Amino acid sequence: MSRISIILPAKNEAAALRDLLPRLTAAQPGAEVIVVDDGSTDDTRDVCAACGVICLSSPYSMGNGAAIKRGARAANGEILVFMDGDGQHEPADVARLIARLDQGFDMVVGARDWESQAGVGRGLANTLYNWLASRMTGHAVADLTSGFRAARAERFREFIHLLPNGFSYPTTSTMAFFRSAYGVAYEPIKAAQRVGKSHIKPFKDGIRFLLIIFKIATLYSPLKLFVPVSFVFFLLGFANYAYTFFSYGRLTNGSTLMWSAAVIVFLIGLISEQITALTYRHTD
Numbered sequence: 645m646s647r648i649s650i651i652l653p654a655k656n657e658a659a660a661l662r663d664l665l666p667r668l669t670a671a672q673p674g675a676e677v678i679v680v681d682d683g684s685t686d687d688t689r690d691v692c693a694a695c696g697v698i699c700l701s702s703p704y705s706m707g708n709g710a711a712i713k714r715g716a717r718a719a720n721g722e723i724l725v726f727m728d729g730d731g732q733h734e735p736a737d738v739a740r741l742i743a744r745l746d747q748g749f750d751m752v753v754g755a756r757d758w759e760s761q762a763g764v765g766r767g768l769a770n771t772l773y774n775w776l777a778s779r780m781t782g783h784a785v786a787d788l789t790s791g792f793r794a795a796r797a798e799r800f801r802e803f804i805h806l807l808p809n810g811f812s813y814p815t816t817s818t819m820a821f822f823r824s825a826y827g828v829a830y831e832p833i834k835a836a837q838r839v840g841k842s843h844i845k846p847f848k849d850g851i852r853f854l855l856i857i858f859k860i861a862t863l864y865s866p867l868k869l870f871v872p873v874s875f876v877f878f879l880l881g882f883a884n885y886a887y888t889f890f891s892y893g894r895l896t897n898g899s900t901l902m903w904s905a906a907v908i909v910f911l912i913g914l915i916s917e918q919i920t921a922l923t924y925r926h927t928d
Contacts, residue, residue, distance in 0.1 A: 648675040648742065649721030649797070653711030654729030655682040658691045664731050665695040671735035676721055679729060680711035707809035708791075709816075716800060725794045732835045733792045740831050741794040750799045750826035753818065754792035754833040773815070773856060780864045781822045786830035788860075789814050799826055806863075806923070815856050819863040823920075866920055870913025877906035 650672060654661060661679065669677060677697040681688045683705035692699035700714055716724055723742060727733040737754060744752040770789055777785040791814055803820040807813045821828050861869035881902030888896045 648723045649719035650677045650725045651715035652679045652729040656684045656686045657729040658686040658688045660731035661691045668735040678715050680715045682711045708811050709813035710809040724797050727792045744829045749829040751795040751821050752829045755786035755830040756835045866916035867913045874906045874910040877902050
């Protein structure tokens, strides 16, 4: 059994895989390489066969996260390495990530610098995500959304049920590891420009990535999101009461509704916190 399994989700990435796979197998000759074909219509399967790597094909596109989950379930290695199939990640960097795992970490993430970001907009968004995740966890998060990472297989599989089928699996897995007190490290990398056209749709996926911000909070500690919101409703209700009391000498329905909202939001946060604690409870 291979100690290392390298999983590459790919959708119509034959052009990139044709160059990437030979370099990857040369850099990691003993590794199990699995390409998860996410409903490709190009010759991805033929490229994998020519390079002698495993190809798991889906009859239709299920999403990047779905491909990651399928690959993780099929892998035999003790260490799982995830990298994009579009040629952005350098095969030689795999050894650096694994070396950090050998230092005792449970997951190592390839952290991109600003020059490696796919445009200014994506760079600013990722900077925001990193800052928010750092505030939530109390640890420095260098790259929350990087798809290039290595993790211990037994640890990663604990959270497969939490991973979405879309593009936010890196965020979910990172926050899940932090929540469970598993060691996470960051290794600086350079990411090249992707080969071919990106599958990310700016408007649709921009809204989806915006939801990541809320997901970060609810995955790690829901009360850190709900308590401030509850407090804002309480202050708004108090401000409205002060205004109406000095103006009309009475308490209005508006203040009552906002105070009620504050209590409801706080209770929802409390329940969410309990659900989150149960979600990350070890069953072994």
